Amino acid sequence: MxxxxxxxxxxxxxxxxxxxxxxxxxxxxxxxxxxxxxxxxxxxxxxxxxxxxxxxxxxxxxxxxxxxxxxxxxxxxxxxxxxxxxxxxxxxxxxxxxxxxxxxxxxxxxxxxxxxxxxxxxxxxxxxxxxxxxxxxxxxxxxxxxxxxxxxxxxxxxxxxxxxxxxxxxxxxxxxxxxxxxxxxxxxxxxxxxxxxxxxxxxxxxxxxxxxxxVGAGGELRVRTEQAGELAVALENAGGRVRREDDRLWVTGLEPEDVGRAALDTRAVLTELGRERSAxxxxxxxxxxxxxxxxxxxxxxxxxxxxxxxxxxxxxxxxxxx
The missing domain is CATH 3.40.50.300 (P-loop containing nucleotide triphosphate hydrolases)
Structure with missing residues (x-):
């Protein structure tokens, strides 16, 4: 040591x-x-x-x-x-x-x-x-x-x-x-x-x-769904900050489980959920x-x-x- x-x-x-x-x-x-x-x-x-x-x-x-x-x-x-x-x-x-x-x-x-x-x-x-x-x-x-x-x-x-x-x-x-x-x-x-x-x-x-x-600190969550509009509202109501690009959402301030709960509440089907690591x-x-x-x-x-x-x-x- x-x-x-x-x-x-x-x-x-x-x-x-x-x-x-x-x-x-x-x-x-x-x-x-x-x-x-x-x-x-x-x-x-x-x-x-x-x-x-x-x-x-x-x-x-x-x-x-x-x-x-x-x-x-x-x-x-x-x-x-x-x-x-x-x-x-x-x-x-x-x-x-x-x-x-x-x-x-x-x-x-x-x-x-x-x-x-x-x-x-x-x-x-x-x-x-x-x-x-x-x-x-x-x-x-x-x-x-x-x-x-x-x-x-x-x-x-x-x-x-x-x-x-x-x-x-x-x-x-x-x-x-x-x-x-x-x-x-x-x-x-x-x-x-x-x-x-x-x-x-x-x-x-x-x-x-x-x-x-x-490297995980400050990384955004990357979310993809056809119900991006409805899910973005739910994530913002949950305290997250959301940036939208078509069917993709970039989320900070929340954890993956928070996204999962919001998707369940809005019946949004997630086709992608991952974390963008800070380099x-x-x-x-x-x-x-x-x-x-x-x-x-x-x-x-x-x-x-x-x-x-x-x-x-x-x-x-x-x-x-x-």
Whole structure:
């Protein structure tokens, strides 16, 4: 499990993360969403011990990353797909990672197969596409069979088949009981993959909710009947707001059972009744476009939108992956 409790990080006058709290639970894919500069990468780096919080705590399985006995077997992370020696093959990279972490070398073939890299395993990484490097980063992250997985933009560079593969893998890992935290800008893919979403803006939490609850919020009911006029009057009398298009009604303020009762009372035959879900992208924009409280930081101060200052350099110790 991942627990973020009152997490704050200042870089000089810039508040990169501001009192952030959320939980990512086992058996679920949690989407970690926000615009550029929202503090997502800084938060992930604090979870992995790469950046020291100004205040608050970032915990993996109830402990700070630095206090984990064998972090490579508890948490796997892929924050970028560039940390590979270009002259090494994927197989050699994974062998070295196994040796450094004290893992059996048989894990190399297992993760190569699971990430679809077996046929390219002996090619030098310099010849890999971005999508293949993303697969290698993920292979490195799952080398120690961790129960917590932290990923930053894992779909970047993947083709449609690769995105489908990634979705299936993350869903499978969650079904096996893993805690999966995924930061991504690919909102349609998050909508197909995540169970829960955490949305941040200006370093602060703006929404923490199950995906089904979030995308259902504010959705219209779609009703179709040849008795649209009579039913529209009944639905408005029941407290609903109705917009009519020929034999279709778009209803807000009521639940499907309310429509059913009104249809029964008016003897209207329903040929369609469903809910139009609000798209995640629309909700995301509504939640994150608001201006932050207080004046913005002066130009030229602090790090760039997703930078984390000097502490960015380095990787988790004790055999963990960055």
């Amino acid at each position: 991942i627990s973020v409790e009152g997490l704050t990080k200042h870089f000089g006058p810039v508040r990169a993360v501001d009192g952030l709290s959320f939980t990512a639970r086992p058996g679920m894919v949690t989407g970690f969403l926000g615009p550029n500069g929202a503090g997502k990468t800084t938060t992930l780096r604090m979870l992995l011990g790469l950046v020291t919080p100004t205040s608050g705590r970032a915990l993996v399985n109830g402990r700070p990353y630095a206090e984990l006995d064998r972090p490579v077997t508890e948490v796997g992370a892929a924050l970028e797909a560039t940390g590979f020696h270009p002259g090494r093959s994927a197989r050699d990279h994974l062998r070295i990672a196994c040796t450094a972490a004290g893992l059996p070398e048989r894990r190399v073939d297992t993760v190569l197969e699971r990430t679809g890299l077996t046929t390219a395993a002996d090619r030098r990484v310099i010849g890999y596409s971005l999508g293949m490097r993303q697969r290698l980063a993920l292979a490195t992250a799952i080398l120690g069979e961790p129960r917590v997985l932290i990923l930053d933009e894992p779909a970047n560079g993947l083709d449609p088949a690769g995105v489908h593969w990634l979705r299936s893998l993350l869903r499978h890992l969650a079904e096996e009981g893993c805690t999966v935290l995924v930061s991504s800008h690919v909102l349609p893919e998050v909508e197909q993959t995540a169970d829960h979403v955490v949305i941040v803006a200006h370093g602060r939490l703006v929404r923490d909710a199950p995906l089904a609850e979030l 995640l992208e629309k909700i995301f924009l509504e939640l994150t476009m608001a201006e932050p409280d207080g004046p913005p930081a002066p130009p030229g101060t602090g790090p760039g939108p997703e930078e984390t200052g000097p502490e960015k350099v380095g990787a988790p110790g004790k055999g963990g992956q960055s």
